[in-house]
Amino acid sequence: MHLSIFWRLVLTCLVIIVVMAGVNLYALVQLRQLTALSTEMVLSHYPAVDAAKHLQASLFGQLNSEKKYLATKDPTFLTNFNEEVEEFQRNLQHLRTQETGSPGMSGLQETGHLFQDRLVLAHEEFARVTDLSATVSPDYEARRDLLMDRMTTAIQTYVDLHEARISAGVSESRARAAQAEAATEQLVLVALVFGLGLAGIASYSILFPLRQLQGHIKQIGQGHFGTPLKITAAPELRELVDTVNWMGEKLQELDDMKAEFLAHVSHELRTPMASIQEGTHLLLDEIPGPLKADQRTTLLIMADSSRRLIHLISTILDLSKMEAGMMEYRIVPTELRRVADASVKKVQLLADSKHVQVFVEHPEERLWAKADSARIEQVLDNLLSNALKFSPEGSSVKIQITPDQKAGTLEVAVSDSGPGIAPEDLPHIFERFYQGKNKPKHAFAGSGLGLALAKKVVEAHGGRIWIESEIGKDTTIRFVLRLTKPGGAS
Numbered sequence: 001m002h003l004s005i006f007w008r009l010v011l012t013c014l015v016i017i018v019v020m021a022g023v024n025l026y027a028l029v030q031l032r033q034l035t036a037l038s039t040e041m042v043l044s045h046y047p048a049v050d051a052a053k054h055l056q057a058s059l060f061g062q063l064n065s066e067k068k069y070l071a072t073k074d075p076t077f078l079t080n081f082n083e084e085v086e087e088f089q090r091n092l093q094h095l096r097t098q099e100t101g102s103p104g105m106s107g108l109q110e111t112g113h114l115f116q117d118r119l120v121l122a123h124e125e126f127a128r129v130t131d132l133s134a135t136v137s138p139d140y141e142a143r144r145d146l147l148m149d150r151m152t153t154a155i156q157t158y159v160d161l162h163e164a165r166i167s168a169g170v171s172e173s174r175a176r177a178a179q180a181e182a183a184t185e186q187l188v189l190v191a192l193v194f195g196l197g198l199a200g201i202a203s204y205s206i207l208f209p210l211r212q213l214q215g216h217i218k219q220i221g222q223g224h225f226g227t228p229l230k231i232t233a234a235p236e237l238r239e240l241v242d243t244v245n246w247m248g249e250k251l252q253e254l255d256d257m258k259a260e261f262l263a264h265v266s267h268e269l270r271t272p273m274a275s276i277q278e279g280t281h282l283l284l285d286e287i288p289g290p291l292k293a294d295q296r297t298t299l300l301i302m303a304d305s306s307r308r309l310i311h312l313i314s315t316i317l318d319l320s321k322m323e324a325g326m327m328e329y330r331i332v333p334t335e336l337r338r339v340a341d342a343s344v345k346k347v348q349l350l351a352d353s354k355h356v357q358v359f360v361e362h363p364e365e366r367l368w369a370k371a372d373s374a375r376i377e378q379v380l381d382n383l384l385s386n387a388l389k390f391s392p393e394g395s396s397v398k399i400q401i402t403p404d405q406k407a408g409t410l411e412v413a414v415s416d417s418g419p420g421i422a423p424e425d426l427p428h429i430f431e432r433f434y435q436g437k438n439k440p441k442h443a444f445a446g447s448g449l450g451l452a453l454a455k456k457v458v459e460a461h462g463g464r465i466w467i468e469s470e471i472g473k474d475t476t477i478r479f480v481l482r483l484t485k486p487g488g489a490s
Helices: 005-072 075-098 102-128 140-221 235-284 293-323 336-353 373-390 450-460
Strands: 332-335 357-361 368-371 396-404 409-416 464-469 475-484
Touching: 005 075, 005 102, 005 140, 075 102, 102 140, 140 235, 235 293, 332 336, 332 373, 336 357, 336 368, 336 373, 336 396, 336 409, 368 373, 373 396, 373 409, 373 450, 373 475, 450 464, 450 475
Parallel strands: 357 396
Antiparallel strands: 332 368, 368 475, 396 409, 409 475, 464 475
């Protein structure tokens, strides 16, 4: 079952939206991970470093109060010492409750044990020196400073640990940010390419049948009705294709009826027209009796008209045979120069009456082509008649025969000095009954079948025919045949 155009577009948009949503989801996950790292540093490591540095400051404050008390025995300094001890213990306990890592907890526990030893040592010394005359024990300061150094080292180690964690967190955040940025860029690029590719496929699946249908309609416009269009398309386009095929079948039926009618009428007209032509010739030969000048003129007009009508009837019959595949060709090695000379002789009287010079250009050697001489002569007759029709008085018409030994072809070109052909007429110039929109005033009316017949004959020989022309310039019709030798060997 083929999807309709609507659902193709909807599904394409949905897939593109899902892909872009996946890219955005990945970017959101990476952003949340970076946010978690930043939150951990802000809520854990930075406060821990600040609290540890505050412990260090509190230790030195205790030392300062202790020294003042031992020197002055002032109870105020002892009170300050005790307050700083309580603050130190509170801060240390707070750090213990916030710390989650084993190395940090070990450092805090060691600091706590050392601090208890420090307090015991200080209280013993405070109990010993109770008056102003008492002096500090000789080893007290050394023991105290040793404990202070160990506590300071333990606290600094704790600070270094968290600062290292901060540094590692910052580095990890940068690495993840760079990785997320690179991955997001790649995903966006892949999504963009994928989206464009998917859109291209969807567009192609819609436009390709339309283009095929357009080409088929053009073929119908050129008179090729017989072959129906078979394509895979969406239901909406399928209905349109079926309609066009139905139209082509009906046009083919009408064309067959027209061709059959023309062939029948032409065949029925040939015999009486031949009789009229023979009777006219008998009158012109004055068999029944002498003619007056005006009678001869009238009979000449009748003879010319009957000749043209018989030629038209013969052309219609020939075209009917060709389209029905009943035309027989006797393709043998044929000398093209002889065929061209014979065609020139046929139109010589018409050329002389218009004062148009007709001549043939060809190489010195004799040229042979695989052809039915009678049919190729018919082609040249039509091309020369067409060239003379559009050539003004005093101009020239040229037949040029050019061999191409490398390609194995023989090109025949018929050129005139007429007004040229409009660009819009060129694609239709070989169609039946087409005579162009802009005809010169001096040209007599034609049937529009000569070039159509010429095309059929040349293509039946395996050749090709085309026209070169512009408005205001010469017109040249060329066709090519296969080159051969007199004996038939190519």
